[in-house]
Amino acid sequence: MIPYNQLSLADIFSNCQDIYESDKPEFLSLLQSHIDLNEIVPASFRKRFYASTGRARKYTLFALLWALIIQRIFSIPTDSLLLIFLHYSRHLREFCGFDKVPDASKITRFKQDFLPELEDVFSRLVDLTEPICQAIDSSKASMTIFDSSGLEAWVTENNPKYANRIIKQLKAYAISKGFDDSFDPYKTAYASMPSHSAANPEIKQLYIDGHFCYAYKVGIVTNGLGIFRHIDFYNKAFFEKHPEITINKKSDSPDEDKSVHDARLLIPTLQDFFAAHPLIRPDTFLGDSAFDSVRLYKELLSGDTFGTGRHFGKAYIPLNARAHLENLDYTINENGIPCCPKDPSLPMKYEGTCKLKSGVTRYKFVCPKVVWEKNPASGKYHRVCKCDAPCTTSSCGRMIYTYPEKDLRAYPGIVRGTDEWNQTYKTRTYVERSINHIKDCFCLAGRKTQNENTLHADLILAGITQLIGVILADKIHKHECIRTLKSLIA
Numbered sequence: 001m002i003p004y005n006q007l008s009l010a011d012i013f014s015n016c017q018d019i020y021e022s023d024k025p026e027f028l029s030l031l032q033s034h035i036d037l038n039e040i041v042p043a044s045f046r047k048r049f050y051a052s053t054g055r056a057r058k059y060t061l062f063a064l065l066w067a068l069i070i071q072r073i074f075s076i077p078t079d080s081l082l083l084i085f086l087h088y089s090r091h092l093r094e095f096c097g098f099d100k101v102p103d104a105s106k107i108t109r110f111k112q113d114f115l116p117e118l119e120d121v122f123s124r125l126v127d128l129t130e131p132i133c134q135a136i137d138s139s140k141a142s143m144t145i146f147d148s149s150g151l152e153a154w155v156t157e158n159n160p161k162y163a164n165r166i167i168k169q170l171k172a173y174a175i176s177k178g179f180d181d182s183f184d185p186y187k188t189a190y191a192s193m194p195s196h197s198a199a200n201p202e203i204k205q206l207y208i209d210g211h212f213c214y215a216y217k218v219g220i221v222t223n224g225l226g227i228f229r230h231i232d233f234y235n236k237a238f239f240e241k242h243p244e245i246t247i248n249k250k251s252d253s254p255d256e257d258k259s260v261h262d263a264r265l266l267i268p269t270l271q272d273f274f275a276a277h278p279l280i281r282p283d284t285f286l287g288d289s290a291f292d293s294v295r296l297y298k299e300l301l302s303g304d305t306f307g308t309g310r311h312f313g314k315a316y317i318p319l320n321a322r323a324h325l326e327n328l329d330y331t332i333n334e335n336g337i338p339c340c341p342k343d344p345s346l347p348m349k350y351e352g353t354c355k356l357k358s359g360v361t362r363y364k365f366v367c368p369k370v371v372w373e374k375n376p377a378s379g380k381y382h383r384v385c386k387c388d389a390p391c392t393t394s395s396c397g398r399m400i401y402t403y404p405e406k407d408l409r410a411y412p413g414i415v416r417g418t419d420e421w422n423q424t425y426k427t428r429t430y431v432e433r434s435i436n437h438i439k440d441c442f443c444l445a446g447r448k449t450q451n452e453n454t455l456h457a458d459l460i461l462a463g464i465t466q467l468i469g470v471i472l473a474d475k476i477h478k479h480e481c482i483r484t485l486k487s488l489i490a
Helices: 009-034 043-051 061-073 079-088 090-096 104-113 115-136 160-177 185-192 236-241 254-276 294-301 419-440 452-475
Strands: 143-152 204-208 211-222 228-233 284-286 314-316 349-355 361-366 370-374 381-385 399-402
Touching: 009 090, 009 452, 043 061, 043 115, 061 079, 061 090, 061 104, 061 452, 079 090, 079 104, 104 115, 104 452, 115 228, 115 452, 143 204, 143 254, 143 419, 143 452, 160 185, 211 254, 211 419, 211 452, 228 254, 228 452, 254 294, 284 419, 294 314, 314 419, 419 452
Parallel strands: 143 284, 284 314
Antiparallel strands: 143 211, 204 211, 211 228, 349 361, 361 399, 370 381
């Protein structure tokens, strides 16, 4: 049995102090040598910061920024603990540029007052890191991956006792009324609980990472390398900007609610992303089955969705089991691949893509029992059908051509079930890893605040920190560290 010991504040402080005292000169000198905030921070941010008061600032802009970046690099969970480290570490104070350590309210006000400017810093870093990502792996850098999550707020409804009490009551009620096993107390609890927190209607009831919670919903876009490209905070301002998004009353299924809501958020989020970064071209989209709808395939893969002539060439989206592909001419399996007319369990073999003279693309599928044999006389290879009960008189076996433009859902620029599909789709997990990283390593999970601007700023600062890490990793030629700098300070 593995023993578990709860870490105390003293343990955390001791570990971090050891890091600061032993590794600081080397690691912080790397940051100091290779990261110049003058090149990163827009002039408009500096102008507003120093012009917003009628007197000289006690703390410089760069000092506050560096402190908040260092907080996330070293996984310091709270602003108060950050200030303790600044107080006891002379090296850290000198690196940030503090003559005197600020109080916690100063840190909070900075994040709340300059949230738009922090978003500008993040956006500039996205543009600065795009060439780096392209140089590392152009294929993965050209991928766009989207997922949503939530930042839990410090509200009464997030106390585990709140939901547990309701579930316990429902279980007792089910027993007293003699309900059968089909009764699900968890779904019933979800349907009966309020849709938002009493403290703030923007704190919504969500189903995240296998549990109910009350949180601010966020959208994250990464490339195939797991590097942040766009961050959206789905608050009142976002929905006012996108009145086309409709919000339905919640059902009794949390999974279905999340899928429907995510599907409506996808296109507006990507439109904001590509509008902010016109030099980033849509190429390949990866998402989960929540985006498996005819409408979304049409918007993702055709037209001017993201600007004149700008749309994705391929969309890697698994088929939703609740919706079925239909075709009157032949049987299709769960991946949209034609099957043998006499045995639907046998998918036909994919033999490549070709274009007609008209420019229309089509996919070619052949009988699953066809083999290529060499003609001794001509020395050329030809197809031979080895089926015992062939469905056609052709010696080459049955062939089926599919036309993606007729059914983008079935054929979203790529054939499902192929090695290319399977290998590429594995990349989608990078967005989930990045979300987990900002929650765990950048300490966004468990922030003891319900203030929307504070959590929003913390999220943006997490993105800024990762992208600064990308620049540092590139300059020191350690591309294996682009997603996290932990190995450099371990």
